[in-house]
Amino acid sequence: MKLSHRLLVAVGFVAPVSGLLQQVTLSFTSDADSLQLAGNGVNSQIVLDGKDWPGVIRTANDLAMDFGRVTGTNATVEVVNNTVIQPMPLTSNGGATIIAGTIGNSSFIDYLISAQKINVSRIQGKWESFSSQVVSNPVPGLDSALVIAGSDKRGTIYGMYDISEQIGVSPWYWFADVASKNRSTIYATNMTKIQGPPSVKYRGLFINDEQPALTNWVNENYPMGKYGPGFNHEFYSNIFELLLRLRANYLWPAEWNSMFNVDDPLNAATADMYGIFQGTSHTEPLMRATKEQSLFLNGIWSWTENQANVTTFMEAGAKRAAPYESVFTMGMRGLGDTASPTLNASELKQIITVEQQILQRTFNTSNITGIPQMWCLYKEVGGYFEQGLSVPDDITLLWADDNWGNNQRLPLSNETSRAGGAGVYYHFDYVGDPRDYKWINTIQLQKTWEQMHLAYERDAKTIWIVNVGDLKALEVPINHFFDMAYDMSAMSSPDSTMPWLVQWAEREFGTGAANATANAMNTYGMLAGRRKYELVDPSTYSVNNYNEAENVLAEWSDLVNQAQAIYSNLPAISQPSFFELLLQPAMSGYTLHQIHITAAMNNVYAEQRRTSANTLAQQALNAFNQDHAITQRYHTLLNGKWNHILDQTHLGYDYWQQPERNTLPPIAYVQTMETSLAGNMGVSVEASNGSVPGDSNYNVALSNNTLVLPPIDPYSPATRYIDIYSRGTGSFTYTVNTTGISWLTATPSTGTLSAAAKHTDQRVLISIDWAAAPNGSNIVFLPITSSDDYGSYSAPQVNLPVNKTSVPASFHGFVESDATISMEGEHTSANTSTANASYAIIPGYGRTLSGVTLLPVTATSQTAAHGPMLQYAFYAFSNVSNANVTVYVGPSLNTIPSRPLKYALSIDDGPVATVQPCPTYMLGSLPAAWNGAVANAVWENSSTVAITPGNHTLNLWALEPALVFQKIVVDLGGVRPSYLGPPESKRV
Numbered sequence: 001m002k003l004s005h006r007l008l009v010a011v012g013f014v015a016p017v018s019g020l021l022q023q024v025t026l027s028f029t030s031d032a033d034s035l036q037l038a039g040n041g042v043n044s045q046i047v048l049d050g051k052d053w054p055g056v057i058r059t060a061n062d063l064a065m066d067f068g069r070v071t072g073t074n075a076t077v078e079v080v081n082n083t084v085i086q087p088m089p090l091t092s093n094g095g096a097t098i099i100a101g102t103i104g105n106s107s108f109i110d111y112l113i114s115a116q117k118i119n120v121s122r123i124q125g126k127w128e129s130f131s132s133q134v135v136s137n138p139v140p141g142l143d144s145a146l147v148i149a150g151s152d153k154r155g156t157i158y159g160m161y162d163i164s165e166q167i168g169v170s171p172w173y174w175f176a177d178v179a180s181k182n183r184s185t186i187y188a189t190n191m192t193k194i195q196g197p198p199s200v201k202y203r204g205l206f207i208n209d210e211q212p213a214l215t216n217w218v219n220e221n222y223p224m225g226k227y228g229p230g231f232n233h234e235f236y237s238n239i240f241e242l243l244l245r246l247r248a249n250y251l252w253p254a255e256w257n258s259m260f261n262v263d264d265p266l267n268a269a270t271a272d273m274y275g276i277f278q279g280t281s282h283t284e285p286l287m288r289a290t291k292e293q294s295l296f297l298n299g300i301w302s303w304t305e306n307q308a309n310v311t312t313f314m315e316a317g318a319k320r321a322a323p324y325e326s327v328f329t330m331g332m333r334g335l336g337d338t339a340s341p342t343l344n345a346s347e348l349k350q351i352i353t354v355e356q357q358i359l360q361r362t363f364n365t366s367n368i369t370g371i372p373q374m375w376c377l378y379k380e381v382g383g384y385f386e387q388g389l390s391v392p393d394d395i396t397l398l399w400a401d402d403n404w405g406n407n408q409r410l411p412l413s414n415e416t417s418r419a420g421g422a423g424v425y426y427h428f429d430y431v432g433d434p435r436d437y438k439w440i441n442t443i444q445l446q447k448t449w450e451q452m453h454l455a456y457e458r459d460a461k462t463i464w465i466v467n468v469g470d471l472k473a474l475e476v477p478i479n480h481f482f483d484m485a486y487d488m489s490a491m492s493s494p495d496s497t498m499p500w501l502v503q504w505a506e507r508e509f510g511t512g513a514a515n516a517t518a519n520a521m522n523t524y525g526m527l528a529g530r531r532k533y534e535l536v537d538p539s540t541y542s543v544n545n546y547n548e549a550e551n552v553l554a555e556w557s558d559l560v561n562q563a564q565a566i567y568s569n570l571p572a573i574s575q576p577s578f579f580e581l582l583l584q585p586a587m588s589g590y591t592l593h594q595i596h597i598t599a600a601m602n603n604v605y606a607e608q609r610r611t612s613a614n615t616l617a618q619q620a621l622n623a624f625n626q627d628h629a630i631t632q633r634y635h636t637l638l639n640g641k642w643n644h645i646l647d648q649t650h651l652g653y654d655y656w657q658q659p660e661r662n663t664l665p666p667i668a669y670v671q672t673m674e675t676s677l678a679g680n681m682g683v684s685v686e687a688s689n690g691s692v693p694g695d696s697n698y699n700v701a702l703s704n705n706t707l708v709l710p711p712i713d714p715y716s717p718a719t720r721y722i723d724i725y726s727r728g729t730g731s732f733t734y735t736v737n738t739t740g741i742s743w744l745t746a747t748p749s750t751g752t753l754s755a756a757a758k759h760t761d762q763r764v765l766i767s768i769d770w771a772a773a774p775n776g777s778n779i780v781f782l783p784i785t786s787s788d789d790y791g792s793y794s795a796p797q798v799n800l801p802v803n804k805t806s807v808p809a810s811f812h813g814f815v816e817s818d819a820t821i822s823m824e825g826e827h828t829s830a831n832t833s834t835a836n837a838s839y840a841i842i843p844g845y846g847r848t849l850s851g852v853t854l855l856p857v858t859a860t861s862q863t864a865a866h867g868p869m870l871q872y873a874f875y876a877f878s879n880v881s882n883a884n885v886t887v888y889v890g891p892s893l894n895t896i897p898s899r900p901l902k903y904a905l906s907i908d909d910g911p912v913a914t915v916q917p918c919p920t921y922m923l924g925s926l927p928a929a930w931n932g933a934v935a936n937a938v939w940e941n942s943s944t945v946a947i948t949p950g951n952h953t954l955n956l957w958a959l960e961p962a963l964v965f966q967k968i969v970v971d972l973g974g975v976r977p978s979y980l981g982p983p984e985s986k987r988v
Contacts, residue, residue: 019165020165020500020507021490021491021503022162022165022166022195023193024166025188025191025193026186026188027188028183028185028186029185029187030187031189033189034187034188034189034190035096035134035144035146035187035188036096036185037067037186037187038070038071038186039184039185042095042096043071043075043096044075044098045076045077045078046060046064046098046100047078047080047097047100047108047145048060048077048080048099048100048108049079049081049101049107050080050081051105051107052101052156053102053105055154055273056100056101056105056150056156056160057077058273058274059160059161060077060160061077063075063098063163064076066164066167066180067186069180070167070169070180070181070186071183071184072182080108096146097144097146098146098147099139099145099147099148100147100149100150100159101148101149102149102150102151102152102153102156103151103152108138109147109149111139112139112147117137117138117147118133118135118147120149120151123149123150123151123194124151126151126197127151128198129155130156130162130195130196131148131159131192131193131195132146132159132162133191133193134188134190134191148160151196154249154275155196157244157275158195158244159195161247165245167181167183168181168182170507170508171242172242172508172577174238174241174242175238175471175472175475176508176577176580176581177576177577177638178577179577181510198247198486198487199484199487200461200463200464200488201421202327202372203248203250203464203465203482204251204466205243205465205478206251206255206281206425207251207253207468207470208252208254208256208281208467209256209430209436209470210255210470212648213470214469214471214472214645215229216644217470217472218230218231220644225258225264226263227259227291227295228263231258231263231264231267232263232264233264233266233267236253236260236271240270240274240276244274246478246483247482248482248485248486249276249277250276250277250327251276252280252465253267253278253280255280255283255289255291255337256291257291259291260280260289261317261320261321268321268324269324271324272323272325275325277325277326277372278324278326279327279374281329281376282333283333283336283337283338285314285328285329285331286314286317286318286328286330286355286358287318287320287321287326287329288314290335290336290337292313292317293313293335297313298312301334302342303340303343303350304342304343304347305342310332311358314355318362319362326372327463328371329374329375330356330373330391331351331376339379339380345384345387345388348381349389349390349391352391356373372396373394373395374398374420374423375391375396375397377398377409378398378425379924381924382400382923382924383922383923383924384924385923392420393419393420394419394420395420396421397421398424398425398463399411399455400424401424401425401451402926402930402934403430405451406891406892406934407426407893408895409895409897409923410454410455410458410896411458411459412896421462422459422460422463423460423463423464423465424452424455424460424464425465426448426451426452426464426466427466427467428441428443428468428474429467429468429469430467431658432656434934434935435532435534435535435653435656435935436534436656438469438470438648438658439473439534439648439649440588440646440650441473441476441528441585442529442532442533443474443529444526444529444844444845444846445500445501445522446842446845446846447845447890448481449480449484449494449496450851450890451892452481452484452485453492453494454895457856457857458858458895472580473645473646475580476521476581480500480504494840494841494842494843494853494855497522497842498518498522501517501518501521502514504518505517505518509566509574509577509578510574512569513566516562516565516566520566520582521582522844523559524585524586526846526848527555527556527589528589530847531979532935533589533592533650534650534658536596537653538597538666541593541596541597541600541978543601544604544686544687544689544976545976545977546976546978546983548979549600552597553590553593553594556586556590556593557590559589560590563582563583563586566582567579576637579633579634580642587630591623591626591630592650594623595624595651596665598619599616599620599664599665599666600665602617602619603666603667604689607691607696608682608689608691608696608725609670609691609727610725610727611726611727611728611760612725613668613670614669614672615760617667617669620665624662624664627662631646634646649662652664672729673729674728675729676728676791677694677791677792678694678792678793679693679728680726680727680731680732680786680788681693681724681728681734681786681788681790682724682725683725683784684725685708685721685722686710686720687709692705692706693705693791693796694791694793703793705794705795706798707797707798708798708799708800708801709798709800709801710976711800711802711803711818712766712768712801713802713805713817713818714770714804715805715815715816715985715988716986719765719767720765721763721764721766722782722784722798723762724751724784725760725761726754726755726759728755730788731752731753731754731756732787733750733751733786734750734751734753734762734787735784735785736750736764737782737783737784738782743770743772744767744802745766745768745769747765747767748762766782766800770804773802773804774804776803777802777803778801779799779801779802780800780802781797781798783795783796784796784797784798803877805877807951808951811988812873812987812988813951813987813988814872814873814875814984815874815875815985816875816877816972816985817985819878819971819974819975820971821876821970821972822967822982822983822985823872823874823967823968823969823970823985824850824984825849825870825966825968826841826849826850826852827984828852828870828872829953830871831869831871832869834867834868836860837854837862837867838854839852839853839855839870839958840852840855845890845966846890846966847937847938847966847980848966849966849984850966851965851966852870852966853958853963854958854961854962855961857961861899861960862957863957863959864906864914867957867958867959868958869955869956870956870957870965871953871954871956873953874985875951875952876952877949878972880946880973882944882946883971884943884944884945885942885943885944885945885954887903887905887915887940887942887967888938888939888940888966888969888981889901889903889917889938889964890938890964890966891934891937891938892962892963893918893927894921896960897920897923899960900916901916901917901962902915902917902963903957903963903965904956905943905954905956906954906955907945907946907947907954908952913945914959915941917941918933936979942971945970947970947972954970967981969982
């Protein structure tokens, strides 16, 4: 069946005119020069020439329905087939007129140009451009009209969809169920709008890895095809419309178990009618789908062994696509998205020559420079280029990222003049090493901005295509990607992401919810972007050090609370969309982390023989069930409209490929009907898995009843903690003995615990009154006693190193604590710039706060002697000859092979160390340690330096642009294992 386009109108839902990053030309209040288009008895008629493109006329019907979605009454569409302009018939209710048409295809537009009613000099002959303006007396019998003139068919289409978006119909009204905004009146203001050409010529998406979620959804909603799932023209019509509303124009259709041109013979014709360039993926040359290679090729898919049949097979694909706007994939790979076992660079050059000859025969011309052709340098194909294989100048070089959103190579200065230009194949979804990621959105928009801004500035601007998996769940990053591709000038700033998010949220959910929604979505991007969900496991975040696991879980919990509060205050009609776009991803992200972190804590507690280990086991199981409940809520939303979209498994990965069924991480239980051999009371401390009284693999020594807390000082966290807990069947009263230590407080210092639920554990916080504490370094001994016995052991003791340190009043900067100094990249003490380069902050980039990068990205190589510098003042108390300085940088790759990413650092005026975070590699392969870098979302590199007590400055230089600093950690011997690194040190 074909899913219906439901009419959703949010009554009382307030938002201004919405044109995301575009000039606003409509209003909902009148002024002296405005033209009323709808409301209060006025309805628009949209007038077109019958000779215009079918896609233009089809879009006019969408616009007419969009007026209905907003005002409750559709506009009318008048298709006039006159070659001579005659008096315009007015609508019976005195309504307004919108004249829309394409230059050279519309007699109305051509008349208005010849009569000098409109000036199209700024769009004529341009790619996908349009103008819109209110014109007085445009044709005989009409006082005024809103005129939309397109330079070509997509220019006109974008011009009409621009009106749709401005009046309050989101491009995602169907695919994300965004409610349209109710309006009583709509006016066109008296201004001229010129828009286009787009920044990137071909802007598209790739539906890929579409099993299980999208395929199962398609199977439920569309009839099966002869060869498999029903990816037919009714399904694709929704995709085509979405692309055009997003001002995109290009599609790689679903690949793995479908054949765009075979599954439904109407697919290609429908795409062309809508105005979409059809293409095929990097592994499907000349419009023959992967599945066709197996089903319809006579012989095997091998150039070496079956050249004649492969040529005939490709030629049939070119001829089939010839009537339609297409971008032809050139080259060849192995069968089914693999490297060919026999192909070499010489044969590939021959293949491309034959393919161009096929195009010449197909289009009956020796000059095929006007036929869009693309060669994607994906995986091993890049190696052929590296070996010296060149292709004709009219073929676009489509550079591929590493499947994880890091561009591998971009045009060099001597490659930017190619007639075919260059582009980027980018990923929001992937199946492969080190792990599949295709469940829900894990895309950090700032990372996308950084990589695609780099690509654009490096002149990769002919094609941008992004792998979006099932499409659903990636709505926000898709919109962001296409907005950059359409108008990079509006998003050229490194701080453009938050303003874009605010405008996006305002368009989708109204002014009142915009800022809160944008902030929540921004937070989601950082939390989800730290590590793909499929890679998170119980060992990811430390449950002992820096309160890391608890803090991460608290961040997710806060996000869910924020999202839920926004959701609860939205009109009911807007809640489904908000659930799909933000609330469900936040809830699912929180629940997944809750499962893994709770399981990790359960395992630690079980090792410590805590009674509460069993409670955590149940909590992990509850979260596991909650994960399923969220999926079911999504699947039953809107009467099951999106059933199956969250079918993707995401728990229980043990290698790169998806598990066949979600699996709970291992959990452990303790025997609660028995008491520990060391009595009812157990004691553990921060930063240790040890447990006393009794023996543990993590204790200081065998039969040692002492645990040691991390040091505390005036610049450390304000408290350290001791956990006291039940390890038996009876109750007991504990006491933390602080007698004689008046400047130390234990809260609570005494209490009663038992095996009963909610009474099993107590965290005791240790704090210091620094004004009263003794100077220097001391160790405090804290005996912990129980009203119960200790088995064959004695009462345990906790030791706390106390260091009363201070810095000079004149010092400003970071201060050492716990033999660690941790600094966020943006928190410099000073930074310098040159006439040609300077540092900029990318707010929200990375894992913890932001990124710092060198701009412009086209800057030349820098030196430590003369380049821009970042400086970080810090004060050390330790004297360490071999301290490690670890710099966390984004996982970017070396896009200029002769200029690999590098940075330099020094302490004060000491020797300068130069570091290359991303190892040198050959295109067609990946650098050493790449798996870890993309999994962890950072490169981590350490340099050894000498640190003496006192005031120092860490100097840091980016020697190449495209390097993004996140964090710097100086390890003076105290850094403990964690995923995110030590929290930022105190600054004074």
